[in-house]
Amino acid sequence: MTSHDDRSPILVWFRQDLRLDDHPALAHAAETGRPVVPLYVLDEESEGLRAWGGAHRWWLHHALDALGTALKEHHLPLVLRRGPALREVVDVAKAAGAGALWYNRRYGPGERAVDEAVAEALGDLDCQGFTGTILHEPEAVQTGSGGFYRVFTPFFRKLQSLGDPRDPIDPPKHLKTNDTSVRSDRLADWNLLPKKPNWSGGIDEAWQAGEDAAHQRFAAFQEEILAGYKDSRNLPAEDGTSRMSPHLHWGSVSPYRLWHDAQARGKGAEGAGAYRRELAWRDFNYHLLFHVADFTRANYDKRFDRFPWRKSPKDLEAWQQGRTGYPLVDAGMRQLWQTGWMHNRVRMVAASFLTKHLLIDWRAGEAWFWDTLVDGDAANNVSQWQWVAGCGADAQPFFRIFNPIGQSRKFDKGGDYIRRFVPELAALPDKAIHAPWEAGEDVLDEAGVALGKTYPKPIVDHEEARKRALDAFAMIRG
Template structure:
């Protein structure tokens, strides 16, 4: 971490701008970008621009994030997202790294800003840090303002009639969200942005100008040292403009038949907006209202309702995290605290590498590794296989997804893993075990998805590709496949492992 000089140290090295304010600095706002890397529908940025000059800043704070510092895929995305944001700000984005609780008060004081503004985040570690930061800045006489830019509704807005949080999704969405009212209309980009020129001074041991734009972003070292990201570069284009393009494409070609088509991993009926939403390159308000307008024009009410409910699930995840700060570590259903998980490093490694012997599971895990993304239906299948057939702790899946997903989001990741493990709020019943063979036969009948990500099985007929271990010897021979050499034997028997998982679950209430 870069050393941050305390105010006392700065006094001895240079006079602080706050001691000699001018008309420009007194009207300047420090705009702290976080998970809102866009210009449009950005209430903190809009409010700051209305006040006068702005100094946009991004701080990579791995200190407070601790165990939940971004994984490799997310850091890759962040690098490119910051680049596009910097471009849109004429390379005036100030990029820093370290403890934001120490950095921001010193920076605000050194630059003599009148106020610091940001859009709220809801991870427990951010809430704690931001509360402390607000007090520290106010103690310096600096105005602090925060806004909602990440959610349709604040977590404290969607409550039951007795003012307690919902624990079941359907009433949360159908009753609570409806009672909270229609999400506000999104705003556009600020009419004008006056980025203040930074003084020719040092901060964190560097000239301020050297911490802006591409040089400041490169100093974060977000990109991998070896080119494992090559396939991700072919798959994604981060940034605000790309987010709007993706939304438009989905509404034009993917919303039609969304309700059913989203279950088939080879079809283009998923939005793939999750990383853009997580990094705030597009707001949920923009997605909500554009989807409503598009569906109205195309008479797609049923498809729209299903799609909007997915935005509702994202809101539910944030509500659960807000009201259960230990959600990433502790099961909501406490009886699962004593669940007899297995320790099998080889099985876990096979799952991570996409070498389980079950093609749909392996296709999903390879899609994750190659693209930083996995189709939602397949996420449920691979999750069920890990926690039920392999009986590995859901923490292992949570951690692997956290490192590999470009859309790794603490609320959604934690909620979804607890859901599939059966230990969360409104979770899938533990006895619901997704069979990867029947799932692929139903949702990838022609094996388009499997053949794309498990090409060594491409020569197998559709009848046998979903379960190569059940194929007759002559079929395997004709396809040129030797199990155990070209493709692994199953790491576990589905029937036996399911029975063992259910027996383990029954032991909790014994």
């Protein structure tokens, strides 16, 4: 494409940064005083990109609707296009007479390949990528030998030595509209929302997408939860987490904004420190995604390529449906299906149960989470699954096998979380609700529980499953 003068429009390509606040590409474009053309491309065709899951698509619809509304206040229409990004971005750039394409960087290998191909196709247009979705660029955090960190603790020490991340950038006050209109799809025509029967009712009740909702939720978190976050984040029955994961995944809020707001509100407090550590853990996962080409598909620890995973569609389905007979696991899987989200402590227990109690490949669980989580994230989802399965870069030892009964008794002591999502067990006393099969028949009868009828018997014995898992690991150790 031909070069343009410094008065030509800047095409701002939105991706997983669906906000106006602390959006470096948009903010710097606004500072130039040049017209701005905001664009979102739904690319389900380019090689190396993964199609969004069902829960993703629900969130994306509402987040784009909110972004379009926010841009309308600046008299800017959000241009929507569906198709390969290489084709659609180049077409919009030509139609708008753009002289520049600015965006916030992406870190997956497929996304980076698409961005490089688009920049090459645009020739001498000014294509710039900014840092807006993680706290530190992967190239900026290196070991003493110039490599990347494979273990979180030294990675976190390195981040701390770099000082605080940059300050967030306030949303632009003025955005100049382009004189040339550009064809745009209608969001409704993308059919991102489920058809009848509508399975998203629980997600509708649990979540509100968009930038305003993200800031409102985080303000409430700071006011009511942050001080005790270090402990409350482990209790699934409580509203003790920030619930920012989908907002971070879709970029309706900036990690810089969260980092500095948490620091300002809780400086020196344990809760604020624990929360910033979680943001750093997110960065660590993205750095792994950047540096390890097959991270989302392959075992980081290649010993696990020989691991004797079981293929059991019946067991996988029982796990997916929350019918394993282990109440905490089942509560988590049902929370996931109903709300598009699962408490992080329970995610670890459920993932451990699939990979170690059932010996089912972590990739089967990751695929289910990808389709059902509103925050299903290429970096975080895969990293957590590999961590739990024992095959990741900074994995827990394989022999650490979460006991779902012990975890339940420790973190859902009164059984409130189980009662909410496994209501057929609600009448059981606290002592019995974590392992109903250990209760006497009189206790079960009084609670209206008939094992194998109203609630499943355990599909596997914990101690037998633990031994089977350790024996399987012994086959690949060394």
